Amino acid sequence: MRDCKLLEQLMLAMESSSLCVRVNAQGQIVWISEMLKQLDTQQAFSTGMPLSKLLHADMRGQLLDQFDYSVAQQSHWQGTIKLSLGNRRPDWFKAIYVPLYDDEQCLQEQILMLQDISREVFLDELLNETRFDHTTGLPTRVDLIADIKRVNTQTVAIIDIRKFRSYADFYGLEFGDRLLLNFSESCKAFFYPRHINMYRLYGDKFALLPSFRMVPALFEQQLQRFYAHIIDHHIEVNGANVALDIAIGMGVGKAKLLQLAESALARAKTVFSGQRIHVVNEREFSASNSINWLPKIQSAIKNNRFINYYQPIRSSNGQRPDYFEALVRMRDGDKDIPPGFFLDKAKTTRYYPEITRRVVEQAVVHSAEYDVQISVNVSIEDILNSETVAFISDQLEAYPQSRLIFEITETESTEDFSMVDEFTRRVRSLGAEIAIDDFGVGYSNFSRLIQLRPDYLKIDGSIIKNILEDASSASILNGMISICRELKIPMVAEFVETEQVNGYLTEQQIEFLQGYYIGRPSPDIIKLN
Known part of the structure; x- marks a missing residue:
């Protein structure tokens, strides 16, 4: 009973x-x-x-x-x-x-x-809208970044239609869209049987990625054959045959493949060189910038020459407080060197954690001293380093009046996501906030996004740079706006370089704006504040 x-x-x-x-x-x-x-x-x-x-x-x-x-x-x-x-x-x-x-x-x-599970299904539907280009139906940069990681490829190519804008200006935007669609269909018919996938980047630029780890020489050979194919086969648009000229850049390496391919494409567009495929190899690219950074990094740490610059991040409607992003510089004589020159080199050495700690230390002090909120970038390497996390905790405890935001990058590059979750809980308990950096590129796992519940989402700069010219970038942004409105998370747009872009993003009610139009980085936070 x-x-x-x-x-x-x-x-x-x-x-x-x-x-x-x-x-x-x-x-x-x-x-x-x-x-x-x-x-x-x-x-x-x-x-x-x-x-x-x-x-x-x-x-x-x-x-x-x-x-x-x-x-x-x-x-x-x-x-x-x-x-x-x-x-x-x-x-x-x-x-x-x-x-x-x-x-x-x-x-x-x-x-x-x-x-x-209605919320998860709805967010997945929104993400799916950003993954495919409305004009061509091709996958976008979102899928490209994810596939580069998945395939672990060593080569990527970018195709550009030379003088495409003249077609759109002369025949109209509808003709231009039809030309892009028919061109993409011709490309798919050629490349897909050869196990090469195609993506729409922006404007008239398309990326090509092998579906397996293809040898660069074979990939270049297929690109060469396509070059000859597109010359022999005109693109039909509304009953007219269009003879297109294209430029192809190919990047080869282990990292930053899109940057290498963009560099190769820039060379290809500078001069007309027949059917040549311009290739930029990572080793050649590094050799052209072959400064021995290790002694400089060691000296800068020893003599406290890593300093913070601060770039303002403004509220678009004035209803939220402005804040600043801390950007590290290495002082070398009378020059302050941006991180793009040395930070990747530092990550391969034992000195990288020390750089992060110098940035955090200055940000905490300046935030407390000038009563401003400051964001600091932290990578997966930082979060997985127990000494760095302990240092961050100690600094937040020592300066309880400071107001910091930690911008987390590369959250998909670690399988041990519990460490990221633990870090966010720890710094939040000490009064800090969390932002996800470069959102819009590769962030396909919404369960992680929902789990972190960030206080801010920063839109990837590559989307903002082309927002006025590229319909796919605008579509991706609209999808992200819907997601953030649903989750009630304010957005931050980087690369706001012109009055036109600033006006467009303000109309879209993006909460925070950052870029040279808003303000350039400066070591003097007093002048910015």
Whole structure:
């Protein structure tokens, strides 16, 4: 008797804290949990009505067949279902369907237990909108970055249509879009059978990436064949044959492949060199900038010559407080050298953690001294370094009046995401906030985004740079705006270089703006404040 009483209490506790529906053997709803009633704001269903009316019409027939099969087999069913709760968006749930029988194996009741996943489905749909270019249907830079990591490729190419703007200016924008579409179709017909994928970057620029780790010499050979192919085959647009001239740049290396390919394309566009494929190799690129940085880094650490510059980040509507981003510089004589020259080299040495600590130390002191909020970039290397994390904690505790934001980069480059989560919890407990940097490139895992719940999202600068000329960049931005509005996370746009871009982003109600138009980095935070 006592066991029955405990079982009754257990069932009551489970039913009151879950999304659950009980249905009799005739298929009529006999009980609805309170939590599910709260989701049914339109009072779309009630006891006594058939279960079939609760199921969305798109899936109703399929689900009822699944339930009947489970009853016949005396087994449960689990999967994803969509319900008709009368809400603005579809209501998606993970579901477990369990038929219950009496001692004679006759069906007595049916239980449907649910887990609401509508938010995750909605965010995935928004992301999917940013992954494909509206004009050509090609995947965008978002997928390209992810595929470069997945394939672990050693080569990427970029194609540019020479003088494309003259076609659009002369024949109109609709003709230009049709030309891009037909060109992309011609490219796909040539490259896809050769295991090479194509992506729309922006404007008339397309990226090419092998679907496996292809030898660079073979990839260059395929590009050469395509060059000859496009010369022999004109592109048909609205009944007219267009003879296109293209430029191709190819990057080869282990890192920064897009940067190498862009550099190669820039060379290809400088002069017309027939059907030549311009190639920039990482080793050659590094050799052209072959300064021995190690002694300079050692000397700068020893003599405290790593200093912070600060760039203002302005509220677009004045309703939020402005803040500043700390940008490290290495003082060398009368020059302050930007991090692009030395930071990647420093990451391969034991001196990199010391640079991060110098930046954090100055930011904490200046934030407390001048009563301003300052953001600091931290990489996965920083977060995985226990001594660096301990140093950051000590500094925040020593200056409780400081207000810091930690911009986390490369969150997809580590499988141990728990360390990132632990870092964010630790610094937040000490009064700091969290931003995700370079959002829009490669961030396909929304469960991580939701788990971190950042205080700010910084839009990748490559999207903002082309926002006025490139429809795909605008589409990606619109998708991210929808995501951030849904999650109630303010956005920060980098690379705001002109009045036109500033005006456009302000109209889109991007909360914070950063770039040379807003203000250049300066070592003197007093003048900026």
